[in-house]
Amino acid sequence: MAPMIEIQSLTKRFGSFTAVDGVSFTVDRGEVLGFLGPNGAGKSTTMKMLTGFLHPTSGTAKVCGHDILEAPLAAKKMLGYLPEGAPLYPDMTPRGFLEFVAEVRGFGGGEARRRVDEVIAKVNLASVAQQRIETLSKGFKRRVGLAQAILHDPEVLVLDEPTDGLDPNQKHEVRNLIRAMAREKVIVLSTHILEEVEAVCSRTIIIARGKVVIDCTPAELAARSRYHNAVTVSVGAERVAPVRHGLSMLDGVQSVEDLPERDGTARFVLIPKARRSIAVEVGQKVREARWEVDELRVEHGKLDEVFRELTVTGKH
C-alpha cells in the first residue's frame, strides 16, 4: 500500500535563508508522527508546504497519492490542518464557523448540520457553541481549531503545536483527543514538548536547521541518551558515602552524577558504560552489602538531552 504522506526532498528558501532543506519522509496509516525541533528549525514551514499553504521552492509532497502542486484541491480535501496558534475568525461563533467550514468542504444542509453537531459533541464544545470565538478561553479556541480540522473526517491530520500555550488539564484533554483519533488516521504533529512525544507519538522525526537529523521511535530516541539504563539511587544522607563509593566501583558503571539532596535523602545517578543494563548488577551489590537503600530506579533516557545533543551540536 502506498504511504499516506510522501514528502520528497521538500525545500523552502526565503531569500538567501533556507528554512527547509531537502526534507524527505513517508508516513503510513496508523502512525502518529511527532515532528520535533527547536523554534525556527523548519517544522511549521514543512507543515505549511504539506498542507498547501506555501509553495515549496523545490521538491513536492503527496497526500493520499495527490500531489500538493499538481492537485492541490484534491490533496486539501484529504487533509485536516490545525495551524500554529489555532487562528480563527473572532467575530464568529464556533457553530457558525464550523457550519462555514462544512459548507466550504462541500457538505450541504442536513449533512453539514449532522457533521457540525457530531464534531461539537466530540470535542465538547456544546456549552460555548453560540458564544463569539473571541470571548472563549484558549482551551476552547484550540478545540474549535481541532473541530474544524476533523469535521470532514480526513484521512490525514496535520497539527502544528496542538497543545502549545494550554494549561496541563487542557493539554491532557487535547492529547486524549489525539490518541482517540490515532487509530483510524495518520497524524503528524509538531511540538517542542518532549513529554508529548512519549505520550502520543509512535514515531519521531527531529529536524534542525531545516534538515532531518533523526527518524525513529520515541523509545529508540530515549535509548540514545547516556542516561539510558542508568540507575538512580536514593539513600539516607548519613549513609550515602559507602553506598556511593561501593556502587561507583562496579564494572558496568562509567561514572556517578549527584542529584540535589531532598528531605534528608541523597540521590545520585549511576551512568552505565555504553548504555548497558546495570540494574541486576547494582541490585546484587546492594543486597550483598546489606545497604539500606530507599529507592533504585532504572532510567529510560532523557529525551531533552538527546534532543539538545542532536539539534545543538548537530552530531548524529
Added chain:
Amino acid sequence: MHNVITLFKRELKGYFATPVAYVFIVVFLILAGGLTFKVGSWFDAGQANLQGFFTWHPWLYLFLIPAISMRLWAEERRQGTIELLFTLPVTMGHAVIAKFLAAWCFTGIALGLTFPMWISVNYLGDPDNGVILASYVGSFLMAGGYLAIGSFVSAWTKNQVIAFVLSVWLCFGFILIGTETILDFFAGWTPRAVLEALASFSFLTHFTSITKGVIDFRDLVFFGSLIACFLFMNAIAIELKKAD
C-alpha cells in the same frame, strides 16, 4: 462558484456581526446628506436633480471605502486566518473575488440606503430618473474601483492603519489625475495623446461622464478593467506576502 458563494456569505455576514457596519452606514448617510444639503445647498439650487448629491461621492468614497477595504486582507494576515482559508479547498481566485464582492455588496447596501434622496427629489419636482439611475450605477462602479484598489493595498500589510492611509493616497491619485490643476501642469510640455491617456485614468472623468446620464461603454470598460487589474495584482500580492 459554490465556494465563492460560501465565502461571500461569510464575509457579508461578518460586516453585520460587529457594530462597524452600522457605524459605517450611518456615517456614510450623514455625510452624504450633510454635504448635499448643507455644503451643496441643494434646496437653494432649486433644481430637480441629484447632481449636488453625486458630486460628493468621489470624495466621500476616498475616505470611507478604504475604511472598509483596509481590513480585507490585513486582518486575515494579522489573525493568521489566511492560513486556515488557503488550506481549505479554496482557490486564490475564489477567495479574492468573494471578499471583493462581499465588500462591494456592502457598499451597495449603504448606497441603496440613500434612496430617500431619490424619493425627495421625485416628491419635490420632476427629475430625469434615467440620469439618477445612471448616476447610481456610476457611483456603484466607482465604489468597486476604490474597493479593488483598497483590497490590493490591504494584501501588502498586516497593519490596517497603513492599509488605510496608503489606500487613501492611491485612490486620491486616481481622482487627482483628472483634475484641471494636474492636467494643466502636464499640458505645457506633454503631447495631447499622453494628456488624454492620463485623464482617462481618472475616476472623476469617467464618473462625471456617467452622471450626465449616459453610461458609455468606455466607462464600463474602464471600471471593469480597473477592478479586474487590481484584483489580479491583489492575488499576486497575497501569494508573495502570505509567507511572512
